Amino acid sequence: MDHFLYRDSALFAEDVPLSDIAATVGTPAYVYSTATLTRHYHLFKDALEGLPNLVCYAMKSNSNQAVIKALADLGAGMDVVSGGEYARAVAAGVPGDRIVFSGVGKTRGEMELALSGGIRQFNVESEPEMQVLSAVATALGKTAPITIRVNPDVDAKTHEKISTGKSENKFGIPISRAREVYALAASLPGLKIVGIDVHIGSQLTDLAPFESAYEKVVELTHQLRADGHEISRLDLGGGLGIPYTRSNEAPPLPTEYGALIKRVIGDLDVEVEIEPGRLISGNAGVMLTSVIYVKEGEGRDFLILDAAMNDLIRPAMYDAHHDIVPVVEPEPGVVQLPYDIVGPVCETGDTFTRNRPMPPLAPGDLVVFRSAGAYGAVMSSEYNTRPLIPEVLVKGDQFAVIRPRPSFDEMINRDIVPEWL
Numbered sequence: 001m002d003h004f005l006y007r008d009s010a011l012f013a014e015d016v017p018l019s020d021i022a023a024t025v026g027t028p029a030y031v032y033s034t035a036t037l038t039r040h041y042h043l044f045k046d047a048l049e050g051l052p053n054l055v056c057y058a059m060k061s062n063s064n065q066a067v068i069k070a071l072a073d074l075g076a077g078m079d080v081v082s083g084g085e086y087a088r089a090v091a092a093g094v095p096g097d098r099i100v101f102s103g104v105g106k107t108r109g110e111m112e113l114a115l116s117g118g119i120r121q122f123n124v125e126s127e128p129e130m131q132v133l134s135a136v137a138t139a140l141g142k143t144a145p146i147t148i149r150v151n152p153d154v155d156a157k158t159h160e161k162i163s164t165g166k167s168e169n170k171f172g173i174p175i176s177r178a179r180e181v182y183a184l185a186a187s188l189p190g191l192k193i194v195g196i197d198v199h200i201g202s203q204l205t206d207l208a209p210f211e212s213a214y215e216k217v218v219e220l221t222h223q224l225r226a227d228g229h230e231i232s233r234l235d236l237g238g239g240l241g242i243p244y245t246r247s248n249e250a251p252p253l254p255t256e257y258g259a260l261i262k263r264v265i266g267d268l269d270v271e272v273e274i275e276p277g278r279l280i281s282g283n284a285g286v287m288l289t290s291v292i293y294v295k296e297g298e299g300r301d302f303l304i305l306d307a308a309m310n311d312l313i314r315p316a317m318y319d320a321h322h323d324i325v326p327v328v329e330p331e332p333g334v335v336q337l338p339y340d341i342v343g344p345v346c347e348t349g350d351t352f353t354r355n356r357p358m359p360p361l362a363p364g365d366l367v368v369f370r371s372a373g374a375y376g377a378v379m380s381s382e383y384n385t386r387p388l389i390p391e392v393l394v395k396g397d398q399f400a401v402i403r404p405r406p407s408f409d410e411m412i413n414r415d416i417v418p419e420w421l
């Protein structure tokens, strides 16, 4: 459930008509709902009730400062994957002991930043990384708390670009080698083992791969404890999928996911961490855009929007589906026409969808891409020198621009023409 609903035939974000936002901020724009973010965070908290847990929001899905702060104020931890994200979390007021640092390519600089500012744990992904982290921590006179990310070799059955738990993926160490890698970690002076980490992919619509992965992690916990390691935390990653269509798709609910975790963990006596991104932010955001032209093609019409692939790359990159709906609700029974819905960028890849049945639309009409709160604004660019589109946060009947649209001058003046040219 989200908070983007029609009222008297007009689409609202909470209590704000989207047409008001378009009139004030212009289009295209991302619009987020605080109530939806809050609701999704609480779904996970409620699902894990009874287990010691920390829900670490995967910031890479939407890292606007206002979004992070809304979640941090609820008590959320943060899963960061870069020094920049770590700095964002700190700037939003998240204490270091609620930040976990993931990623296969952490640099020395990033390690120093997090060790100096405070960190709950590094999720370490390789032996070379382990050696460097130990050296960096020792040089700073600190000890780095770590889990080791294991690759359980399970097929997450999701899009290949976001599947991370198969043995051929670049992530983690093979679970079959875990005991020897933990022994190495235990021998390094700058590290303190606190647990195990696993993350098998994103947009999972079936619980079975989670179950196989988590069962392997529980088995490994027993083995590592028998080897003398202290395993007090299990970071179970993110990846729970969301419905991108209102009709046919029904991914498992956080309650079912939580029940699975409780069943598999049993009385293992560990603190559980999860790292959901998409499920918290995905359906908490829409991309609001206007029709520029309706162009007649051969056998199809093109709906040319003012948003493009640089603003929302998911369709071009992952063949992703987004529901696209008009801001003025169509009359019941209106005849729908098939449109190819495209942006203005000079690439055929700039096609959001083909042959999508839509009510008749005209230039100036507003349409909304649903489920665009995750991996939308964060993956946008200024390709074609199109300004990064603004982000707007709604709470009840209030809204605010939380990232403004840059002017042409701001974009141009970031470049420097050398004096000698």
Ligand SMILES: *Cc1c(COP(=O)(O)O)cnc(C)c1O
Pocket (backbone or CB within 6 Å): 058, 060, 061, 079, 102, 103, 199, 201, 202, 203, 237, 238, 239, 240, 275, 276, 277, 278, 279, 374
């Ligand atoms: C991307 C990622 C997540 C979040 O995935 P979602 O599908 O957005 O929940 C969590 N943990 C790690 C390590 C990731 O790389």
